Amino acid sequence: MSAVAPAHRSGNVEAPAVPTFAEAVKLWAKIGLLSFGGPAGQIALMHRELVEERRWIGEQRFLHALNYCMLLPGPEAQQLAIYIGWLLHRTIGGLVAGILFVVPGALVMLILSSLYVIYGDMPLVEALFLGVKATVLAIVIEAVIRIGQRALKNRAMVSIAVAAFIAIYALNVPFPLIILLAGLTGWLGDRLSPGLFSGSAHGKDDGPDVKGAVDLMFERGELTHVKPTRWHAPRTVAIWLPIWLGPVLLIWWFTGSASVWTEIGRFFSLMAVVTFGGAYAVLAYVAQAAVQSFGWLAPGEMVDGLGLAETTPGPLILVLQFVGFIAAFRHAGSLNPLLGGSLGALLTLWVTFTPCFFWIFLGAPYIEALRGNRALSAALGAITAAVVGVIMNLALWFALHVVFREVHATGLGMNVPVLSSIDWRAALLSCAAMIAILKLKIGMLPTLAGSALAGVLLLAASG
Secondary structure, three states: OOOEEEEEEEOOOEOOOOHHHHHHHHHHHHHHHOOOOOOHHHHHHHHOOOOOOOOOOOOHHHHHHHHHHHHHOHHHHHHHHHHHHHHHHHHHHHHHHHHHHHHHHHHHHHHHHHHHHHOOOOHHHHHHHHHHHHHHHHHHHHHHHHHHHOOOOOOHHHHHHHHHHHHHHHOOOOOOHHHHHHHHHHHHHHHHHOOOOOOOOOOOOHHHHHOOOHHHHOOOOOOHOOOOOOOOHHHHHHHHHHHHHHHHHHHHHOOOOOOHHHHHHHHHHHHHHHHHOHHHHHHHHHHHHHHHOOOOOOOHHHHHHHHHHHHHOOOHHHHHHHHHHHHHHHHOOOHHHHHHHHHHHHHHHHHHHHHHHHHHHHHHHHHHHOOHHHHHHHHHHHHHHHHHHHHHHHHHHHHHHHHOEEEEEEOOOEEEOOOOOOOHHHHHHHHHHHHHHHHOOOOOOOOHHHHHHHHHHHHHHHH
């Protein structure tokens, strides 16, 4: 697709033009560089850029894609980028979107991991990203408000969102179970009261005037690549399973089953299949295995790795890259430790993110084909409401860890801040960023730059 389709008017609103591949590459690079704040912040950023500002994709289709990605193991925000990139520009579009979503953060994480093993503390980085986190918190809160307003259009949807939030925050219910129960509720609810979770779920704003470029391309019959064929699934499996697992088998063949490289490839390939709910859901298990089973990390270093991952763009699951780096750095054998650590980080990245492309390219055509199915729409509509509750939980988790230095879990598993550990600088910057974005409507980039500079100045002034 090389030409830009001319803009045309739909109702009283000018319809969005189809983005060129070059325009898409520029936007995916921007999103990759600015995707701080974990899945909530990243989903907020993509919603702002793709739905609100550029209207490349409509609200309903964005939420439909997000619902599917929430059902998958791995980082849902990156998978959402792959999905939308695939819709716009076929497989190459999905590849570029997914790669650019990860590469900036992975490069920063590699540098920070190297500095971590050489120098340890990095106060300048901490100062710089203090302001970045404050801006991300404001963006996350804005996303919760916007998505909630559009998705929660009746009391049933609000009830599901509240129940999902309580379940994951207060009761520590597993994320996959929450999504499963929400989908079942939507399916059963539609049978009892048709239209309760489909149609009205996305609100009155989903008329012709808010359709995105992708939606209009569907109407014109231009997106023939999204239609599943008889050979789609076998062909996708035949291509992507060797891409994913081929390097792991080669490493096992050349280095043996007991090498750190084989252990990294095998362990993180398994994590790629079971990491439902993102980095937070799998963090405790990875920490236990890395410290106790493999002896890769010392106690407490996993928390340091998560701290580094939180200061970089890209998925928080990049914390696994830190683990792979440290493991190979300390067991590099005859290799230079930094070279060994870099290779360990690269292998971890490969087996963590390659499956994301596999899941999307395999299932997305079927999800698009079933988009008009009323029962599926009702189930996914209820999942949308549950996702709002999950994002609320992520936003609260992020807010607690930005504003407070210490957070502990209660007997019920709830995260509760230690009030005496409040970071007044983070609280001040967060309030200023929320006023700038929510009240004054200042753009994200000026707010981000101003907050980062203010963070450096505040930490310098306080010593």
